[in-house]
Amino acid sequence: MxxxxxxxxxxxxxxxxxxxxxxxxxxxxxxxxxxxxxxxxxxxxxxxxxxxxxxxxxxxxxxxxxxxxxxxxxxxxxxxxxxxxxxxxxxxxxxxxxxxxxxxxxxxxxxxxxxxxxxxxxxxxxxxxxxxxxxxxxxxxxxxxxxxxxxxxxxxxxxxxxxxxxxxxxxxxxxxxxxxxxxxxxxxxxxxxxxxxxxxxxxxxxxxxxxxxxxxxxxxxxxxxxxxxxxxxxxxxxxxxxxxxxxxxxxxxxxxxxxxxxxxxxxxxxxxxxxxxxxxxxxxxxxxxxxxxxxxxxxxxxxxxxxxxxxxxxxxxxxxxxxxxxxxxxxxxxxxxxxxxxxxxxxxxxxxxxxxxxxxxxxxxxxxxxxxxxxxxxxxxxxxxxxxxxxxxxxxxxxxxxxxxxLATGSGWGALEVLRAGHKLPGTPFEESTLGPDQEPWRALLDTGSFPAPRRVAPPGPSLVATHWRDMLETAPAEPLTEYHLGVAQWHAGDLAQAVRSWERALPLAPSLWPLLRCLAVADRLGGNRERAAQRYAESFEDLVSERRDTGETWRAVTAALGREAIEAQLAIGDTEAARRVWAGLHPSTRERGRFRFLEAMLLLAEDRREEARAVLAEEFEVADLREGEESLGTLWEKLGEGRPLPQHYDFRMRPTGN
Incomplete structure (x- = not known):
């Protein structure tokens, strides 16, 4: 047949x-x-x-x-x-x-x-x-x-x-x-x-x-x-x-x-x-x-x-x-x-x-x-x-x-690049119809030379960092959101000092301070100024909590992400009181996530509440976003486990012990 x-x-x-x-x-x-x-x-x-x-x-x-x-x-x-x-x-x-x-x-x-x-x-x-x-x-x-x-x-x-x-x-x-x-x-x-x-x-x-x-x-x-x-x-x-x-x-x-x-x-x-x-x-x-x-x-x-x-x-x-x-x-x-x-x-x-x-x-x-x-x-x-x-x-x-x-549709980023450069790519059409909300402000920048102000209070959208987009941002009117995205592009290009200047220049007129303060906090932390980083993280998180409009998915996601970074920054300098204030500003459902149970145990340990920290570990929580090769759970156990072997539940070691 x-x-x-x-x-x-x-x-x-x-x-x-x-x-x-x-x-x-x-x-x-x-x-x-x-x-x-x-x-x-x-x-x-x-x-x-x-x-x-x-x-x-x-x-x-x-x-x-x-x-x-x-x-x-x-x-x-x-x-x-x-x-x-x-x-x-x-x-x-x-x-x-x-x-x-x-x-x-x-x-x-x-x-x-x-x-x-x-x-x-x-x-x-x-x-x-x-x-x-x-x-x-x-x-x-x-x-x-x-x-x-x-x-x-x-x-x-x-x-x-x-x-x-x-x-x-x-x-x-x-x-x-x-x-x-x-x-x-x-x-x-x-x-x-x-x-x-x-x-x-x-x-x-x-x-x-x-x-x-x-x-x-x-x-x-x-x-x-x-x-x-x-x-x-x-x-x-x-x-x-x-x-x-x-x-x-x-x-x-x-x-x-x-x-x-x-x-x-x-x-x-x-x-x-x-x-x-x-x-x-x-x-x-x-x-x-x-x-x-x-x-x-x-x-x-x-x-x-x-x-x-x-x-x-x-x-x-x-x-x-x-x-x-x-x-x-x-x-x-x-x-x-x-x-x-x-x-x-x-x-x-x-x-x-x-x-x-x-x-x-x-x-x-x-x-x-x-x-x-x-x-x-x-x-x-x-x-x-x-x-x-x-x-x-x-x-x-x-x-x-x-x-x-x-049969299926991907992202609109390819369509945006084809619009920008006029690429001829036979066989792989990136149609304008695939452009979505994430691409809209960048198309406006391409068409008008200005980055549009947001229509509502919301976390900033994705940044573009390639040289051609950075050049457009540099020549666009210096509005706060434009300066924010420009700073991200400059940071990616390795021009760290100029990125910091862009973010600082945007602060006086910015309706939302927390995105800029968070970027400056990262710059401080990576630059070795941990105290100022922690201060800026605290200010950023406080501004975010006062600004967020609801408990929807986007606001909850940004609060969790910024809260995690802020707590880690406070713990790095031993300021447990500031870390506690950030912890209190998190959504209750966020505090129940495994990553934040881990942070809670770290905070309790820093507060010298060792038994309470051990009690958190005893719950055998799961850190969903545990990174390949990450050994933080084992390190925390070494500090709290009183010499007992690392439990199988927390053993994600990918290399021999001691290496």
């Missing part, structure tokens, strides 16, 4: 999910809190090309993006928009409203899910800007770490592709580097492999640092195989060292559960070898990913078997759910690197995902060369390298074809 045609359809996927919640309204002025860094001694010992790319314009701020820390840990059944690609062999489920994540890759012939499919959607603070969730296949663009688009909607549409096969196109404007990108997914009618054609474009007249890693979650009990005999090990101790594959420090690290602590293994794939990575179970069955040569990097991430890794696994899903590891593919050898994308150029490649069945004897044998050869031979039979190159060549002309049927 002939194969049925490939179809793309809309569906509703119902899952237990926590709400992502509102964005943090405060501009993220502090340096990026990113755990993936290396110390200077390690950097000096790395290969020259790798060291150069690690040092090539690393990201120092997530501006103009905002932090997404408004989620919690309460899940309820929610209907999520899903797009399903299907042929006789595979059923692929995509979540356009959550970063275009491939949630499921189901192989019909064997009845097997090829990915780790998380049964819940639980945001956690792993993305560069906070909210992220585990499972499936995610597209990471921007800078080292999980993309700011992890829990954001992408544009999605269909169009005819090679041989009339429908393409599902996902696209968006990545704001950290100001780069549009697209991911084209299609399933040839008779194929057991999903193809993903990826393109990143630089429409600017300057080179731009570029980053891409595709992260694929797989069951952690499988073995990870790649065409490499060495890897670069990163163990969250800010060091990068070369190790042998598969055995290092006496342990076969290609089995994720055999590591004790969380770790990255960036494989050294020889330039003359076909790039691929696979995850195979005890029967030799599982998933393989391969690509054209541009996407050369391959990596395995493991949580390890230690209590911290186990706790994170539970944290990201629900009890009784199996753990996961990640196999990944990227543009560079490691995720600490960024590559140069020349002015007015683009980079593209093709990825393929599908089932693989190999002989379990060599796959799980002690002979690593034999295990790799068996896997590579089975891949060559299932999908020859020449077929991948041919599919890429076949897809490339379609990359510029315009979408036909819109």
């Amino acid at each position: 002939p194969s049925a045609a490939t179809t793309i359809r809309r569906e509703q996927l119902t899952l237990p999910a926590a709400e992502v919640g509102p964005d943090n309204p405060l501009p993220p002025l502090c340096p990026l809190d990113e755990v993936h860094e290396v110390d200077s001694r390690t950097l000096e010992g790395l290969p020259r090309a790798m060291a150069r790319q690690i040092g090539y314009e690393p990201l120092h701020s997530i501006l103009p993006a905002r932090l997404r820390d408004g989620y919690g840990r309460e899940r309820s059944e929610r209907a999520l928009d899903a797009l399903v690609l299907e042929n006789d062999h595979l059923r692929v489920t995509v979540l356009p409203g959550l970063g275009g994540r491939i949630h499921s890759l189901f192989h019909k012939a064997t009845g097997r899910e090829l990915l780790y499919r998380n049964p819940v959607v639980q945001p956690a603070s792993f993305a560069l800007n906070g909210a992220w969730f585990s499972g499936g296949i995610e597209w990471n663009i921007g800078a080292t770490g999980h993309t700011t688009l992890s829990c954001a909607p992408l544009h999605a549409a269909t169009l005819p592709g090679p041989d009339g096969t429908p393409i599902l196109r996902l696209w968006e404007w990545e704001r950290l580097r100001d780069l549009p990108f697209q991911v084209d997914l299609w399933l040839p009618a008779d194929s057991e492999f999903l193809y993903a054609g990826v393109r990143v474009r630089n429409p600017h007249e300057r080179p731009v640092p570029t980053y891409w890693w595709t992260n694929i979650a797989v069951p952690e009990e499988q073995r990870v195989l790649a065409p490499a005999e060495e890897a670069w090990h990163y163990g969250y101790e800010r060091t990068l060292r070369r190790v042998l594959v598969p055995v290092s420090d006496g342990v076969d690290r290609t089995y994720p559960q055999r590591s004790t602590h969380a770790a990255d293994y960036f494989y050294e794939v020889p330039a003359d070898r076909r790039p691929w990575i696979a995850s195979l179970d005890e029967r030799g069955q599982g998933l393989v990913q391969t690509s054209t040569g541009v996407l050369r990097g391959r990596k395995a991430f493991v949580w390890g078997s230690g209590p911290g890794g186990r706790r994170w696994q539970e944290w990201l899903t629900e009890p009784g759910t199996g753990g996961y590891a990640e196999i990944q593919a990227g543009l560079a050898r490691t995720q600490l690197e960024h590559v140069r994308l020349e002015a007015e150029s683009e980079i593209g490649w093709l990825e393929a995902y599908g089932p693989l069945a190999a002989d379990p004897g060599p796959v799980h044998g002690d002979d690593w060369a034999a295990a790799r050869a068996e896997t590579e031979d089975r891949l060559a039979k299932a999908l020859p390298g020449a077929a991948v190159d041919a599919a890429y060549a076949e897809w490339l002309p379609y990359a510029d074809h315009e979408p036909v049927e819109t």
